[in-house]
Amino acid sequence: MAREQVKRKAGAQAAAIGAGALVRDGRIVTDDPWRVLEDDAAIPAQGDIVMRPQRLEEARARNAGRLGVLIAPPDAVEDVAAHLPRLSLVMAAFPSFRDGRAYTTARLLRERYGYQGEVRAVGDVLEDQLFSMLRCGFDSFDLRSKDPEAAFARAAKRFAHVYQPAADARLPAWRRRLLRFAAAPEDAS
Amino acid sequence: MYRYDEFDAAIVADRIAEFRDQVARRLSGELTEDQFKPLRLMNGVYLQLHAYMLRVAIPYGTLNSAQLRRLAHIARTYDKGYGHFTTRQNIQFNWPALKDIPAILEELAAVEMHAIQTSGNCIRNVTADHFAGAAADEHDDPRIWAEIIRQWSTFHPEFSFLPRKFKIAITGADADRAAVQVHDIGLHLRRIDGALRFSVYVGGGQGRTPFVAPLIKDDLAPEDLLAYLEACLRVYNRHGRRDNIYKARIKILVSALGAAEYARQVDAEWRAIGTSTLRLPDAEVARIRAYFASPPFAAKPAESAAYEAAKAQDKAFARWTRTNVHPHKQPGYSSVTISLKPIGGVPGDASDAQLDAVAELAQAYSFDEARVTHEQNLVLPHVALDDLHALWRGLAAHDLATPNAGLVSDIIACPGLDYCDLANARAIPVAQAIAETFADLDAQETIGELKIKISGCINACGHHHVGHIGILGVDKHGAEFYQILLGGRADERAALAKVVGKGMSADAIPGAIARVVKTYLSLRESESERFIDAYERLGPAPFEEALYGA
Numbered sequence: 026m027a028r029e030q031v032k033r034k035a036g037a038q039a040a041a042i043g044a045g046a047l048v049r050d051g052r053i054v055t056d057d058p059w060r061v062l063e064d065d066a067a068i069p070a071q072g073d074i075v076m077r078p079q080r081l082e083e084a085r086a087r088n089a090g091r092l093g094v095l096i097a098p099p100d101a102v103e104d105v106a107a108h109l110p111r112l113s114l115v116m117a118a119f120p121s122f123r124d125g126r127a128y129t130t131a132r133l134l135r136e137r138y139g140y141q142g143e144v145r146a147v148g149d150v151l152e153d154q155l156f157s158m159l160r161c162g163f164d165s166f167d168l169r170s171k172d173p174e175a176a177f178a179r180a181a182k183r184f185a186h187v188y189q190p191a192a193d194a195r196l197p198a199w200r201r202r203l204l205r206f207a208a209a210p211e212d213a214s
Numbered sequence: 215m216y217r218y219d220e221f222d223a224a225i226v227a228d229r230i231a232e233f234r235d236q237v238a239r240r241l242s243g244e245l246t247e248d249q250f251k252p253l254r255l256m257n258g259v260y261l262q263l264h265a266y267m268l269r270v271a272i273p274y275g276t277l278n279s280a281q282l283r284r285l286a287h288i289a290r291t292y293d294k295g296y297g298h299f300t301t302r303q304n305i306q307f308n309w310p311a312l313k314d315i316p317a318i319l320e321e322l323a324a325v326e327m328h329a330i331q332t333s334g335n336c337i338r339n340v341t342a343d344h345f346a347g348a349a350a351d352e353h354d355d356p357r358i359w360a361e362i363i364r365q366w367s368t369f370h371p372e373f374s375f376l377p378r379k380f381k382i383a384i385t386g387a388d389a390d391r392a393a394v395q396v397h398d399i400g401l402h403l404r405r406i407d408g409a410l411r412f413s414v415y416v417g418g419g420q421g422r423t424p425f426v427a428p429l430i431k432d433d434l435a436p437e438d439l440l441a442y443l444e445a446c447l448r449v450y451n452r453h454g455r456r457d458n459i460y461k462a463r464i465k466i467l468v469s470a471l472g473a474a475e476y477a478r479q480v481d482a483e484w485r486a487i488g489t490s491t492l493r494l495p496d497a498e499v500a501r502i503r504a505y506f507a508s509p510p511f512a513a514k515p516a517e518s519a520a521y522e523a524a525k526a527q528d529k530a531f532a533r534w535t536r537t538n539v540h541p542h543k544q545p546g547y548s549s550v551t552i553s554l555k556p557i558g559g560v561p562g563d564a565s566d567a568q569l570d571a572v573a574e575l576a577q578a579y580s581f582d583e584a585r586v587t588h589e590q591n592l593v594l595p596h597v598a599l600d601d602l603h604a605l606w607r608g609l610a611a612h613d614l615a616t617p618n619a620g621l622v623s624d625i626i627a628c629p630g631l632d633y634c635d636l637a638n639a640r641a642i643p644v645a646q647a648i649a650e651t652f653a654d655l656d657a658q659e660t661i662g663e664l665k666i667k668i669s670g671c672i673n674a675c676g677h678h679h680v681g682h683i684g685i686l687g688v689d690k691h692g693a694e695f696y697q698i699l700l701g702g703r704a705d706e707r708a709a710l711a712k713v714v715g716k717g718m719s720a721d722a723i724p725g726a727i728a729r730v731v732k733t734y735l736s737l738r739e740s741e742s743e744r745f746i747d748a749y750e751r752l753g754p755a756p757f758e759e760a761l762y763g764a
Contacts, residue, residue, distance in 0.1 A: 125375025160371035
């Protein structure tokens, strides 16, 4: 079924990366050193390169630069778990903004594997999904927008409060409620 | 009922600001319709056959009088003077202008309502037993847990772009009045040795491939509820199919993996998540529980002399009490079904004047509370027996006292081809024609409980798979045709109805249903053997013969 189809599309996915503007910490980054390798491209000896999980072993043997990985569905975070300590960047792909699998990928990277490096949202990355992406642990964005910095600024402060814990530092409303009562016990009556 | 604090209010207000901005970007052309569609859907805005439709969430079907009055005001001001209650305990407005929708959302927020996640491939509004907090057979109030799930699922950052929509239903009573086994997740609260535990059913649903959900866990402790749900959703988000919209619901994943394998994957994920971050503090559960405490009932005897006298003197009232009044846990009280199924009316529709009337009656007689049922009626949950006669007169003045709850004319019907972009056939006129065939109230009462459910297409919004008699509209070479199904049920013994025979035209349906009913009446063992009981005893053969001849 779809698994094979999606596998074949992963190369095309790599080609679509960089269609937006790279945004990190709310600013456009113009000097991004990362190069995404197509599946059939030779692995260079130098440079910061990103590839699909299946080529990581080979790349670790051949390349002296920094390594990153592209996780595009149906590739899974478990496929790269053993390599994570050596990886400086994980790109998680949204083939369409309607495909929400990369949110889980990012949360597992941060919460289950404790990955501290850069997690970049690539593919169909739009303003209206940024808030959720930030909550799931993404920290850089290949953002498709007319004015990426303004879009990011709007999206990042869209909600003052949240209801559930995720990969970010935000406290869910239930924790804030308890803190409020702890801070002002006279209000609790 | 639950009341917003500053956090709930801020989250809804921020959402309105976001949606106002999204509408502005759509109207300016910055967003394409393709990009705008999932954003508006996530806020309950559909583009239907004739206009935009706004679906407003009524969490677990609970409303107060201020909210009812506001819905009446919205119907009057922004729509054509009516709203439509759905099988998801929500209300839909069929004629709002897109530019007015942010203003409508502001009106709703002022009474602690919203349209969040009433559509889209996300976790939808959670539904619950409409007799919650009132039923005598209840172990715990499901609204407490439904509210906890509402908050956890609202703008869940990981689960807003699932493979497909996701519906959770919950009941806390022995009898399942929330149809939990035909939901993506059904939760059934029980007490095991005094301790509350959830039975968790996953992968039920109707639509083109109906399933009764398998039980995947029968002893989930309440403190583990959110971690376990997160695991259920995560396995689905990762592995549910996204290549075919008709195979994307979780029921297809559970069916393909097998319930045991799905349960194993969820269990592994649940253990990996652990419980610390998703376990609510006791104080928060207690805070939410306090909102659902019983209202200040008066101490009353179990029987009311005034009520008995009124029934003896007023035959029409007595008839209504036999069908529309239900037992209550508190002596001297009852729960009342307000039928939105007048003979010849549109199932589930209520006018602005009717909504205002229900608000006034809820305030006067039911501790300011009303409910929406998944059978498209309203309920006043806490009415003293002493007040029933006055309430009935108040309802009758607004055509809200049809004595048919649970009877053959209490029909569920989806909007069908009269409104819906997806429909193949009309559902409302078929429901009206059947109700008119059985208009005689004595005959209806003789027939007894009989649940007819009509859908205008395979998506089954009218629940035809779980009707005692289900009717499915299909398009056959450009003409509307209807298939009849028999033997479904949506209660704690949920079962799917089976298609019998060939399709027929709309004109033939009322006569066909009448033949099925006549057959039942001739074959039942006693008046207490309901249609569904007789069907299960006899099987489909005598009914098929009645429909199509030998």
